[in-house]
Amino acid sequence: MNILDDLKLQYKLGGVAMRVIYWNIACFLISLIFFYKFSIGQFDFPNWIALSSDPQVFMFKPWTFLTYAFFHFGFMHLLFNMLVLNFASNLFLTFFTQKQYLGLYILGAIFSGVVFALSFYFLNISAPIVGASAAIMAILVGVTTYQPLMNVRLLLIGNVKLWHITAVILILDLMQLRLENMGGHISHLAGAFFGFIFIKLLQNGTDLSIIISRILDFFANLFRKSPTTPFTKVHKNYKKPTEKPASRIVTKDKTQQQIDEILDKISQSGYDCLTKEEKEFLFKAGK
Template sequence: MGLLDDLKVQYRMGGITQRLIFWNIGIFLISLFFYEFRLGVFIFPDWLALSSDPLTVAIHPWTLISYAFLHSGFLHLLFNMLVLNYSGMLFLTFFKEKQLVGLYILSAVFSGIVFSTAYFLMGQQSTIVGASAAIMAVLMATTTYSPKMPIRLLLIGRVQLWHMTAVILIIDLMQLMIENTGGHISHLAGAFFGFIYIKMLQNGTDLSKIITGISDWVVNISKPSNPKPFKKVHRNYNTKQNPTASKLIGRDKKQQQIDDILDKISRSGYESLTQEEKDFLFNAGK
């Protein structure tokens, strides 16, 4: 199996965090056809990056989401994807994948609006790109829900989750008026949204259902208008009485093998699979 096939399997079989990482990398690579390289960073046009000008945002409303999948350079992308992978893993300890997607998108929109409004009120003009605000929302949501969750940091050791989050917030506050003011404003807005998301969820309101509802609507309208009626299949495993039973059993064995491999991925990750198991999954998905 080639590298491309291996990536396809990882995308299909990996969790939503891995898919978000794929989307970030893919959109960033595509966006490089439209960038301008200036002062060591990638500068994107106003119809891709998020502008601080409310009129520009009104003309290009999709930038409230697109900016959260763009990055100013390869190191910016690498760092954010490492943090997204870690924060997403922590978040999915308690919540569903659809909630992660919903929180990511909604926090990006909220943080973008806060950034644009703040800069407009300050009489300044700029643009921002990056997934940091959405990632901060995911991290803050997990911290709000389980602040004493034990984590282990390289060179530091065992700490509680709120310790790490607090340090990140303090750094953002300290650098707010020194450099990258727009970025720090969006980070803090993302953290605030993550906090509000959990508090509303605990009171019975799941804001992520807004995104889930939209995605389900898109999926439903793309389905055929006249689907074929559902057909029941009665299985008889007595091969003497039913000559097709052996085929059904074969399919069951194949599905069981797929389930076993997926269980192994959930326990140990995709990298724990043997090459034979990877090839089997790839061929089964064709």
């Protein structure tokens, strides 16, 4: 199995968190090809991708309230965000579903984008913004709100409470609010606030992620081909179909059992713990 097949398998089996990370990386690679200006040494994102605080722009490009959350201004910007996202995702998915995770990521990005646009509009500042930080803060603060006293082991530091990590990040955002990248810090704090509200509503029985789930299901059903029922001619000399040989069912059960055992191994120890033979088996079974 080559590296490309390995990446495809990780994308297929890694769940929604891994796919969100892949989407961010893919968008960064695309932006390197189309939006990086070597003459000025930085990215120049068009206003149909980056979120602008100018109402004359974002009112006619409402999708930018989401697209901005998948692009980054540089490699280090992407790297730091994906490290924090991976950390927060693993914690969040310990307690909540993948649909709730995706719903919080998307809604957190949209809410933060709205707060950023309105804040800069009233401050009479016109500037664009890109980055997944706000959506990531929604995920991190969300799981911190639910389990603030969870012990997290950090390299060179040891065990700390989850709320300690989140508090440090929020304090840094507050300290830098009036400095460079004010729009970014405003969106971070907005994402944190939304993550807190999302979990409190969820604890009271209101799951906002249902909004995103229903929208995605609607578009999925829209583009999914409806199964056609061909006309079947009825014969009087109908014969009961013979059952398939038992040996085929046993073979299928053994294959499925092996797949289940490998998936259990992934959930307990991660994808990297698989042997080369197990990875190849999963890849062939997924075709």
